[in-house]
Amino acid sequence: MKMKLSSCFHGCTASVSLPGFVICFIILPIPNLEPAQYTVIGPGHPVTAVVGEDIVLPCHLSPPMNAENMEVRWFRSHFSSVVHLYRKEKDQTEFQMSEYLGRTEFLKDGIRNGSVALRLRNVRPSDEGKYMCSFPSISFFQDALLELKVAVIGAAPLISVEGYQDGGIRVMCRSAGWYPEPEVFWRDLSGQCLPSLSETKLQGHNGLFEMRTSIIITETSNQNIFCYIRSTLLRQEKESAISIAGQLLSKLQCDHQHTHTCNWLKVRICLWQ
Template identity: 70%
Template structure:
């Protein structure tokens, strides 16, 4: 409206010729919850607004969303819910075009906004509408137990706006009737959904939960496969053996499918017999009275993700006796299921030690020994070209600590300037340790050398033992 009509006078006739309109978007502006949005408006005709007041407000003129006046932002009276979230964009203000950026959009930001311009003699405004939408999380389907002769399934999701639609569907896509449905609004203004259904049909069917945002015309869905009605859950473990090093730690994990809380269940880890146990969780805490003595003080059950039916058993100070199969069992009431896991223990022994142990068959008997292996290793002699040499004897023995010692002998009858190596290999780790021995020539006059050089008085050989340090990838 123009002040000329109120006060009149020839001095204002030119000013009244600078009337303008404020133009905003001709359709609602769509914003995604949590993201930023820009609300634009401009003057028509295109005149400078640098010296004008530009005010953004909701229902009340003095309840400010943002105020630009006297060439600067004036937000002393800004509504508290917009503090730190607005930015006045004036790059094109010389042409009468401005915009308001609102950061981290909330559901409460939805609704009407007024973009108001005022010059010294005229003011006008435009009405804009902001719509907020939130696409929530993927639905999480869980099994909540038995009810009315079937299995009660619950579908949950959060982060939706406006209130979403929830629908269960059978394998052919037909809608199913839900047992109950709630859509509470969280403190952040977004909707959470929880819908339940009871499945009593025949086995081997899938069930899907669809949650749809009608404003965005988008949906999210999750599907669960019911393998057998009456079977509350299945237990799943790793699909391959778990490797562990001697003296180290091993983590054995298993989980329920579909996801559900195991806080009130019994979780039992055992070997070949149901009892005694490797570890037992029952009545909400660890129970050690039935634990096998050899696992005492060495196990720990991780319960961080127990509400999602996922557990991990940590075994410390791994021993050879820990090698083998483990059973992970969950029990809820009269229903129990289990999964079988395999732990493979491996230990890389010491570098082979080579010694000369006398004469045999007109040659020198050389013996290679290496302890500390698990499981049973392979031992071989090889020449310079890597070709296998026949051994005079071989003995792989198990020591009291459960580890293996390899002992392999060879008789050297060739002339000098030859070299052979002793290689001890772990097939499970595909790693080896190797030492070499060289026949270098005439025996020196000094009868005893250092630990790597050994000589027998009167023999025409000088033997140098060279460990080839490892471990490394297997070459033997």
Template identity: 55%
Template sequence: MRPFSVSKSSVGSSSLLGYTIIFISLLVHKLDSAHFSVIGPDHPITASVGNEVTLACHLSPSMSAENMEVRWFRGQFSSVVHLYREGKDQYAEQMSEYRQRTEFLKEGLADGRVALRIGNIRLSDSGLYKCFFRSEFSYQEAALELHVSVSGTNPLISIEGYQDGGIRMVCRSGGWYPEPQSLWKDLKGQPLPSLPAKYFRDENGLFQTESVLIVTENSNQNLTCTIRNNILNQEEVSSVYIADSFFPKVSHVTVIRLSLNLLVLGFFIPLTIYCTWKQHKEKDKQRFQVEKEKVNVTLDPETAHPELLVSKDLKSVNCADITGEQPKDLDIVDSYCCVLGSERFNSGRHYWEVELKNKTMWHLGVCADSENRERYKNIAPEGGYWAIRLWNGEYKALSTPRTTITLEMKPTRVGIFLDYEAGELSFYNLCDDSHIYTFKYSFFGTLRPFFSPGIHGSKENAPLTICPVIDWQ
């Protein structure tokens, strides 16, 4: 019998097969471990204006994210809220409106748990956010919804005459976001039938509400008006009691007395409102006169649109004689023929004046300073612009949403006052010393004066001139 033997070729083939199996097993294990999903909250996150909020998400299965890229963004991938990459925070790509307001919480990175804290919450922060992870082999993301809300003022209840055989009661409140719920109740807390509530938005985008209830003598006389923010689960309540003497009687004497009372109230209430408005206007005027800090603003020709002509003294700008197709979207920077001021502001109070004369279109304000103007496309506070404009015979503040401005007199000279620390940018009509509009915003970074004497392709040829300091009286 021949002894059992194994050839060298057989041994070599077996070893190669074994190594191949081991390598494939390790590779499959590595690729399998590279696959993951991102888990976010299954419900919207709520936050109040001025407070802070934390947005959290995590990897499943649990694994380290220390060497991954973690990106928070809104809408487009390049709209970065916060970016963590190569083991540290990266701020070069961060949107300007989130600078110095975000903090990436890294305590749970080793387990794939991350959180982003956003401070000084604004209405514009409301919306959809994406939590994005990227490793060497895979990437995934999860969506989070942030609801920003504001609770407003205590309701003000007033008696405003008679209607449909009863007394017309009106409940008003302001400073809410989103639209609050308005409800009249009796002493036992039961809802009372009322007219549909009306809602209005003020210049800051907040809601004011007005609700009407008709109260008859045989109905409940103990009333409460409740304004409720359902997102924050908060409400403001005011109560009132209607005395019998306010209801109309058969006696003519009582009717006459009540009518006289209402006439007196009808006289003094508008008078009080007028006096309050007058005092507020005088206060604005005094504040404007006392607090203005004059600055000699000049134009920076390097920032001027190619269709603009800047004067040699850098004080005046005009549109060149170029005719083209006018833009369809006036909310995009490229639609404007604009130029920036040479001065840069990151603190303090600053005031300058601009001569408009008979111009039929213009834009005035400030904008965030950036070497990359592509990052500031949207003419709105969230896009880095705070400005007012005249176009097509209509004055508007370029807020979000846009605010239509009604003026008693056409301004031929406008005063612009920036109070950086107070977060206010105010515009004044110097023809009658009246207030035009005030932006209220928590400014950050450097701001520069912003001017536009027209739009691309316009035939506007009247100059826009920055007034010399010595001309101010």
């Protein structure tokens, strides 16, 4: 006696003869194996660091999950511009950009809860900019953008008398060690802003700014003036002041060809910070 073997494929059947019974195969569709869905979360606002200090760049997974076996890459503008790479449960320092060697620490205390923050040591002006915290894999890629701003407060302004000019005294204000470029301005005793004669900025190899500004003090002007230098990012400022007795300005006797021969002892000048 001959029986049929039937195979069912989405409504199609095929049969073979077998003695004694009929077998029907049913093949069900296999669902797509998608990777675990998660989101990489950054701080959502710029992070500000002070030059010379350390800063932690936060990044975590949502929902929280163990990231010990994941690859975590911190990089700058390009995927290959590696700030720090964590892979196969180890820090892969051989892939780092040279300027970050020895300056980064991948914080693993919270990695089982999806926290993959990065500590950056001895912050420099060149560290300012955008960073990406990414989780690359063969089938899934997620990242978060973080913006790092860098700042530092420089030295208190130093005021000096430079010489005689245009019927008055030219006064110079200097201050170095600022980042980013600060605002510089003069004010009188009443708080009124005064126009400067000149303003110069110099940026050193370390990226820090030195600011220089000058003003002319005449007999008719307010002889109590203040030099302010302000960090717009840190919202802090430093100031110095100079006071010159107005009645003595008219007594200056200067040789325009040899201003160093002026008898500056006739001018009573007070400086304070």
